[in-house]
Amino acid sequence: xxxxxxxxxxxxxxxxxxxxxxxxxxxxxxxxxxxxxxxxxxxxxxxxxxxxxxxxxxxxxxxxxxxxxxxxxxxxxxxxxxxxxxxxxxxxxxxxxxxxxxxxxxxxxxxxxxxxxxxxxxxxxxxxxxxxxxxxxxxxxxxxxxxxxxxxxxxxxxxxxxxxxxxxxxxxxxxxxxxxxxxxxxxxxxxxxxxxxxxxxxxxxxxxxxxxxxxxxxxxxxxxxxxxxxxxxxxxxxxxxxxxxxxxxxxxxxxxxxxxxxxxxxxxxxxxxxxxxxxxxxxxxxxxxxxxxxxxxxxxxxxxxxxxxxxxxxxxxxxxxxxxxxxxxxxxxxxxxxxxxxxxxxxxxxxxxxxxxxxxxxxxxxxxxxxxxxxxxxxxxxxxxxxxxxxxxxxxxxxxxxxxxxxxxxxxxxxxxxxxxxxxxxxxxxxxxxxxxxxxxxxxxxxxxxxxxxxxxxxxxxxxxx
Ligand code: G3I
Numbered sequence: 001x002x003x004x005x006x007x008x009x010x011x012x013x014x015x016x017x018x019x020x021x022x023x024x025x026x027x028x029x030x031x032x033x034x035x036x037x038x039x040x041x042x043x044x045x046x047x048x049x050x051x052x053x054x055x056x057x058x059x060x061x062x063x064x065x066x067x068x069x070x071x072x073x074x075x076x077x078x079x080x081x082x083x084x085x086x087x088x089x090x091x092x093x094x095x096x097x098x099x100x101x102x103x104x105x106x107x108x109x110x111x112x113x114x115x116x117x118x119x120x121x122x123x124x125x126x127x128x129x130x131x132x133x134x135x136x137x138x139x140x141x142x143x144x145x146x147x148x149x150x151x152x153x154x155x156x157x158x159x160x161x162x163x164x165x166x167x168x169x170x171x172x173x174x175x176x177x178x179x180x181x182x183x184x185x186x187x188x189x190x191x192x193x194x195x196x197x198x199x200x201x202x203x204x205x206x207x208x209x210x211x212x213x214x215x216x217x218x219x220x221x222x223x224x225x226x227x228x229x230x231x232x233x234x235x236x237x238x239x240x241x242x243x244x245x246x247x248x249x250x251x252x253x254x255x256x257x258x259x260x261x262x263x264x265x266x267x268x269x270x271x272x273x274x275x276x277x278x279x280x281x282x283x284x285x286x287x288x289x290x291x292x293x294x295x296x297x298x299x300x301x302x303x304x305x306x307x308x309x310x311x312x313x314x315x316x317x318x319x320x321x322x323x324x325x326x327x328x329x330x331x332x333x334x335x336x337x338x339x340x341x342x343x344x345x346x347x348x349x350x351x352x353x354x355x356x357x358x359x360x361x362x363x364x365x366x367x368x369x370x371x372x373x374x375x376x377x378x379x380x381x382x383x384x385x386x387x388x389x390x391x392x393x394x395x396x397x398x399x400x401x402x403x404x405x406x407x408x409x410x411x412x413x414x415x416x417x418x419x420x421x422x423x424x425x426x427x428x429x430x431x432x433x434x435x436x437x438x439x440x441x442x443x444x445x446x447x448x449x450x451x452x453x454x455x456x457x458x459x460x461x462x463x464x465x466x
Contacts (some may be wrong), residue, residue, distance in 0.1 A: 036339055040320075040331075041074030041111075043338035044301070047293060050075040050112060052302035054271065057081050060105055060308065063078040064325045068306050076106040077114040077270070077302050080173035083123040085148050091127045091139060096150055103154050114270070114302065115155040117162040117205060118144045119189045121176035129177065137181040141192045148196040157331035159187045159205035159238055159270065160193045160460055164349070171219035183378055186223070187232040194233040205238030205270055211250035212259065222261050222376075226391075238270035241288065242304070244316060249274065249284045254291040259337075274330070275316030282333035285320070289337035296343070335367035371397040373440070375404045386412075387454035389449045390420075390431070392463055394440040401438040401466035404448075405430040412454030420448035432466070 033248035044051035052075025059065045069076075080086060081098040088094055106113050119140055131139055148158065164186055166174045173179050186204070193202050204224065210218045222238070227234045237260045243249045250256070260267045269292060274284045292298040305311040309323035320331040372395045379388050392402050406429060408414070413426045420431035437446040 050300035054079040084328035115158040117159040120162040157201035171215040201235040203236035208242040240271035244275035273318035282329040286333040293341035373463040375463040379456040399440040417450035
């Protein structure tokens with residue numbers, strides 16, 4: 001988006017000024033225009049970021065709506081039109097009519113497009129809801145391939161997988177028909193997307209992943225770290241950031257952004273809305289913008305709708321414009337934060353600054369016992385068997401050898417193992433390092449795995465240093 005021209009009043013002042021005053025006036029005008037973009041998109045662009053909105057195709061004929069959209073935003077996310085039920089209503093029959101309308105509207109005005117979303121447990125068409133196993137896995141991958149191919153070159157970033165983790169304290173994957181095709185469904189989706197559109201950024205997107213201390217945040221962090229360590233193609237993490245009294249903006253939000261970014265991915269605030277009104281709401285919006293500006297790889301913010309009345313939570317008045325399209329205090333706070341913010345610069349650490357500075361990412365598989373080691377397991381289950389992948393993480397000292405013990409459920413029998421020596425094949429079993437993975441630096445990890453018949457539920461590995 002281009003910068004708006006200087007206001008007429010300044011040009012009049014310029015015309016009547018004497019020669020000596022002209023230079024001062026010019027520098028004043030330049031200084032003013034250099035620091036005060038007047039729209040969200042233009043201001044974000046000056047900070048190397050985008051500012052976007054979720055857009056509904058059926059509102060593109062509402063001129064009050066499009067006037068704000070076209071003026072303020074330089075990124076668009078289709079609110080529902082790229083979801084699975086919209087783009088593949090019948091298996092292998094693709095419908096891009098409404099998504100294409102939004103893409104065309106956006107791109108013809110120089111706005112970028114975020115794609116939302118390719119693989120999700122929700123808003124599946126009926127045919128997909130009724131599928132399972134390898135047929136569903138193939139259908140999901142075909143969907144990812146077809147849709148990313150259709151939009152290749154038009155969508156800059158995709159929410160490849162949406163909301164795949166459970167709420168609460170488990171840190172587990174959400175149960176769904178997709179999850180039941182095997183734990184590797186997420187990475188399979190990312191690989192398919194990369195193959196079909198190598199130039200789009202590929203994001204994992206979720207909600208309630210804003211508070212650094214929450215189990216769900218940690219679980220997503222661990223998945224992204226694992227993907228990066230194994231070369232699974234992931235470029236970004238989307239934090240939806242739907243805030244209200246039940247799910248408030250957390251004071252450690254900047255820490256969360258910063259820690260994800262430190263994994264080597266972009267961080268995008270993908271569905272921002274903040275229920276409330278007036279100064280309180282405005283202040284929270286300001287905090288979110290300042291947090292994003294403080295993290296170099298937080299490269300954009302999308303609000304989930306334009307006017308309050310467009311919101312999925314309209315009664316909470318969570319957006320930047322009221323139902324009549326007027327700018328709210330929250331709008332002014334966002335624009336002001338964008339204009340005055342100091343991007344990527346860590347916050348001052350003077351006394352009285354209560355915003356915690358970005359931290360380097362702490363190990364998120366906590367090394368209990370300090371110098372020992374810890375182990376976590378992920379299980380890819382199918383009918384009659386499973387593969388378990390065990391991650392061993394060193395504590396605060398370098399490991400020179402490790403033993404992992406766990407108890408298999410009744411009926412489960414190990415058929416083979418890799419990257420570890422195994423003792424036992426049912427009941428209580430243990431694994432020790434092999435020659436090449438016994439040495440693990442403090443805080444670092446190594447992995448081994450095994451395949452078994454039966455069911456791999458409830459595995460609880462314990463690790464001891466040797
Ligand atoms: O278009 C039909 C309309 O014809 C029908 O009369 C009406 C009756 O219910 O439904 C309309 O469709 C609704 C659609 O929004 C468009 O308004 C659907 O029922 C409704 O389920 C759908 O809700 C969307 C929701 O995702 C579905 O999960 C919201 O608009 C959309 O904002 C919301 O977005 C999600 C993100 O994708 C993921 N993160 C959470 C976010 C908020 O829930």
